[in-house]
Amino acid sequence: MSLSLQALARQLEQAIRDSEPFRELKQAYEDIRRDEAAYRMFANFRDIQLRLHEKQMRGAAILPDEIEQAQKAMALVQQNAKLARLMALEQQMSMTLAEVQHIAMKPLEELHRSMMEGD
Secondary structure, three states: OOHHHHHHHHHHHHHHHHOHHHHHHHHHHHHHHHOHHHHHHHHHHHHHHHHHHHHHHHOOOOOHHHHHHHHHHHHHHHHOHHHHHHHHHHHHHHHHHHHHHHHHHHHHHHHHHHHHHOO
């Protein structure tokens, strides 16, 4: 990566850290950390997610009871106001970062498109 691109990437990182959505997300994590019941629920939900993701990456079958367990954990998470807020904020941040990635990829997409149009 060229020096100027690295510097811009660092500026983007700092801009993300300084953004209101990131600060809200960070505060939501701190709120969960201070609430023992919510933290246990969150940790359990993340463990289930990671286990299923690892199985999926290995190409292993995800069993119906594992899907049911994940659905029950998700339902519990959604019933907790702090966790529901955290999940919503994570989704918003994820959408923002996906948009940033889409913008950053435009030059390559245009290059590929121009190559295909040249045929």
